[in-house]
Amino acid sequence: MKLTLKVWRQQNSQDKGGFETYQVSDVSTDMSFLEVFDVLNERLINEGKDPIAFDHDCREGICGACSMYINGRAHGPWHETTTCQLHMRAYNDGDTIVVEPWRAKAFPVIKDLAVDRSAFDRIIQAGGFISVNTGNAVDANAIPIDKVDADAAFAAAACIGCGACVAACKNSSAMLFTSAKVSQLALLPQGRPEHQQRAEDMVAQMDKEGFGSCTNTGACEAECPKGISISNIARLNREFIGAGFSSKA
Amino acid sequence: MKWSQFFNTSIGKKLLVGATGLFLCSFVIVHLAGNLALLKEDGGEAFNTYAAFMGHNGLIQFIAWGLKIVILIHAVIAIQLTFRNRTARPVKYAVRPGNKTSSWFSRQMAIMGSVLFIFLVVHLAQFWWVMHYGEIGKVSYGAVTEVGNLYEVVWFAFKEPWIVILYVLGMVALAFHLIHGFKSACQTFGLNHPKYNGLISFIGVGFFGIIIPLGFAVIPVVIFFKQIS
Ligand code: HEM
Ligand code: SF4
Ligand code: FES
Numbered sequence: 001m002k003l004t005l006k007v008w009r010q011q012n013s014q015d016k017g018g019f020e021t022y023q024v025s026d027v028s029t030d031m032s033f034l035e036v037f038d039v040l041n042e043r044l045i046n047e048g049k050d051p052i053a054f055d056h057d058c059r060e061g062i063c064g065a066c067s068m069y070i071n072g073r074a075h076g077p078w079h080e081t082t083t084c085q086l087h088m089r090a091y092n093d094g095d096t097i098v099v100e101p102w103r104a105k106a107f108p109v110i111k112d113l114a115v116d117r118s119a120f121d122r123i124i125q126a127g128g129f130i131s132v133n134t135g136n137a138v139d140a141n142a143i144p145i146d147k148v149d150a151d152a153a154f155a156a157a158a159c160i161g162c163g164a165c166v167a168a169c170k171n172s173s174a175m176l177f178t179s180a181k182v183s184q185l186a187l188l189p190q191g192r193p194e195h196q197q198r199a200e201d202m203v204a205q206m207d208k209e210g211f212g213s214c215t216n217t218g219a220c221e222a223e224c225p226k227g228i229s230i231s232n233i234a235r236l237n238r239e240f241i242g243a244g245f246s247s248k249a
Numbered sequence: 250m251k252w253s254q255f256f257n258t259s260i261g262k263k264l265l266v267g268a269t270g271l272f273l274c275s276f277v278i279v280h281l282a283g284n285l286a287l288l289k290e291d292g293g294e295a296f297n298t299y300a301a302f303m304g305h306n307g308l309i310q311f312i313a314w315g316l317k318i319v320i321l322i323h324a325v326i327a328i329q330l331t332f333r334n335r336t337a338r339p340v341k342y343a344v345r346p347g348n349k350t351s352s353w354f355s356r357q358m359a360i361m362g363s364v365l366f367i368f369l370v371v372h373l374a375q376f377w378w379v380m381h382y383g384e385i386g387k388v389s390y391g392a393v394t395e396v397g398n399l400y401e402v403v404w405f406a407f408k409e410p411w412i413v414i415l416y417v418l419g420m421v422a423l424a425f426h427l428i429h430g431f432k433s434a435c436q437t438f439g440l441n442h443p444k445y446n447g448l449i450s451f452i453g454v455g456f457f458g459i460i461i462p463l464g465f466a467v468i469p470v471v472i473f474f475k476q477i478s
Contacts, residue, residue, distance in 0.1 A: 019343070072344035098344045105337050168350055171334035173259075200250045203258055212337035213259035213330050215358060216433040217351035234441030237260060241439060244255045 001027040001093040005040065007052055008100045013108045013116075019098070029089040033076060034059060034066060036088065053111040059084040061225065064160030067167070068113055069100040074164035074223040082162065082225040102163050104172035106209040117163050119209040120177060126205035127198035128181040130190050143189050153187035156180045158226040165220035165228070171212030176220035178206050179236035180228045186239055196243035203240055259333075260437075262326050267434035269323035274431060274457055276316060277423070281464045288471055293400025294390045301396035304380065317373075324366055331359040354429040361426040368419030375406060407472040420466040428458035 002025045010017030024040055031039075034056050041051035057065040066083040070076040076086040091097065099113065107115040157180075165176035182199055185191030191198075214233060221230045255261045283303070286296040303309050354361075376399065379385055385397040406412050431453035435441070440449065 069342060072342065072346040073349070100342055100344070103338050103340050103342055105339050168346075170338075170351070170356060172337035173334070203260055204250075204254075207259050210337060211259075212334035213263055214437075215330075215334070215355065216429075216436045217355040219346070219350040222350040230436070231441045234436050234439045237264075237437055238439030240258075240260050241264070244250065244252070244261070247250060249250070 001025075001029070001088065001091065001095075003027050003036070003091065003094075004096040005036075006096065006098045007113070009052070009112050010101075010109050012111060017109065027088050027091075029087065031088045032059070032084055033068070033070070033086040033088065034084050052113065054113040055115075056084060061085040062160060064162035067102050067115065067117075067163055069102060069167055071098050074102070074167040075162070075225050080225055080227050082160075085225075102167035104163075104166050104211065106172065106174070106211050107163060107166060115163070117161070119211070120161050120163065120174070122209065123174065123178055123202050123205045124181060127194070127201035128185070130185060130194065132190070145188060149187045153184050156183035156187070156228065156232055159184075159224075159228050160226055162225060164223050164225060166211060168219045168223035169212065169214075170217060170219065171215060173214045173220070174206050174209070174211040175214040175233050175236065176224060176228055176230065178202050179230075179232035182236045182239055183232040186235065195239060196247040197249060199236065199239035199243045200247055200249075203236075259330070262330055263437050266323055266327045266330065267437040269319045269326075270430055270434050272319055273316075273323065274427065274434075277457075277461055277465075281461055284465070284468055287400065287403055287468055290475075293388065293398060293404075296400045296403075297388060297396050297398060298390060298393050300380065300399045301393065304397070320366075320369065324362065327359065327362060352429065354425050355433070357425060358429060358433075361422045364422035365419065365426055368415070368422065371415065372419070375412075376402065404472055404476065407469045408476050410473070413469045413473045416469040417466050420462040423465070424458050424462035427461070428454050431457045 002023065005022045005024060006019045007022060008017060009020045022040055024036060027036055027039075034054070037052060037054055044051045055065045055067055057063040059066075061082045061084060064082075066075075068075065068083045070083070070086075075081060075083045077090055078086055101107075101109050101113045102115045102117075104115075106119040107117055110116050159177060159180035161177065163177070166172050166174050169176075182195075182202055185198065186195045216230070216233075218230055221228065250258075256265060283296075283299050286299055289295050303313070379402055380397055380399050385399065386401060387395045388398045389395055407416075432449055435449045435453075
């Protein structure tokens with residue numbers, strides 16, 4: 001296949017940036033989306049040009065590093081698929097593909113398609129933990145946990161922190177991410193002791209980072225590669241309301 | 250977290266928008282029920298008696314003033330959140346997903362809300378202001394004496410085609426606002442449960458999104474056609 005790529009190029013966070021158009025030929029339908037960028041970058045390097053910066057690590061859909069906003073869709077057109085797992089059979093010969101970085105004030109562009117997602121780390125640091133002594137692993141069955149709750153906590157824990165929810169949301173809201181991190185702990189007995197403080201601290205940090213507020217459009221859920229449900233946002237809202245009434249601090 | 254901090258967070262503000270929004274939802278039901286008396290061709294007896302009762306009952310007057318404050322709180326906080334949300338994405342995308350990832354209604358809340366706000370200003374100036382502070386003819390029906398003839402004012406207003414069109418458009422905006430608004434408010438309050446989500450959607454879309462606005466919109470249209478025939 002022959003494809004036209006219109007890619008956002010930006011030297012650094014200060015640079016204004018703009019689109020560059022590249023023609024790539026001999027694209028195989030078996031290639032992943034990132035492999036097309038590898039091929040293109042190799043060519044740019046051989047031509048003595050600056051390769052396109054983009055984030056990637058595992059390339060198997062589990063790390064959350066890859067992040068591209070492709071033709072108006074976070075991680076491209078496939079449902080519950082990260083950019084690294086998107087394959088070129090999704091496209092036809094002659095297609096034009098527009099690739100942009102995640103756009104949010106809280107995710108400043110570092111270079112080209114790579115953005116700084118450390119705001120997510122700070123939200124987790126604000127409360128996404130439980131305070132226990134580490135050391136010997138405790139017996140997995142020491143605390144009985146309802147299977148339904150365990151499954152729901154596990155589903156929330158599937159969040160890979162990729163930021164597609166923020167990228168897809170018209171308000172750049174981080175509610176889906178934050179709600180997943182609050183839920184995975186709030187649903188388990190180990191997470192209960194600090195659950196109210198956690199909800200308050202993580203929401204406060206989320207606001208401080210400059211993410212927008214949720215208007216329940218559901219775009220995050222539609223684009224999340226891990227299928228995180230907005231029922232987690234409802235749980236975060238319940239946790240937060242409960243904390244408002246009776247948190248200790 | 251103190252309550253002052255709580256209501257300054259994004260979720261706290263959304264809760265205020267949601268709570269005031271749900272209060273307004275309950276108001277539109279009562280308002281429509283009363284307004285249907287306008288369709289009775291009884292010279293206004295049922296409607297004017299009802300309007301006089303509403304205008305003189307202390308509790309209802311209190312709620313009526315509260316209502317105007319609630320509309321202002323709802324609009325001011327909602328607009329404040331909307332601006333915050335706009336600044337959360339300083340550089341816009343070149344390509345947007347349209348309706349592929351979210352419903353059109355859910356993205357037009359601020360626009361439809363603003364149309365509604367303009368509609369409400371016109372609406373209140375036209376009827377509520379005239380009833381309370383303007384010149385209005387008086388009528389008597391048996392035991393009920395010397396009540397303002399708001400019925401006549403309304404019928405007179407709906408002779409004018411552009412006013413009828415304005416009211417119908419206002420109700421289209423109400424429909425579009427509530428199709429997402431009711432469901433959204435439930436989610437904001439944490440009400441999201443597979444057992445009730447179907448019911449919430451049904452009430453939000455079927456009742457608040459269709460039946461209520463349609464009921465309101467029918468009134469000016471019917472009155473208009475009754476008067477030209
Ligand atoms: C009769 C009048 C109105 C009713 C019944 C109503 C109802 C609602 C409801 C139920 C919500 C959902 C709250 C939530 O998402 O938590 C809402 C949201 C909202 N309303 Fe209204 N509203 C009315 C008038 C207005 C007016 C006059 C404005 C603006 C000037 C407005 C602007 C908004 C905005 C911007 C939102 C937030 C959008 C979102 O969360 O997606 N509304 N309204
Ligand atoms: S909730 Fe989904 S879209 Fe958001 S960061 Fe987690 S995995 Fe990515
Ligand atoms: S590179 Fe790890 S999820 Fe895509």
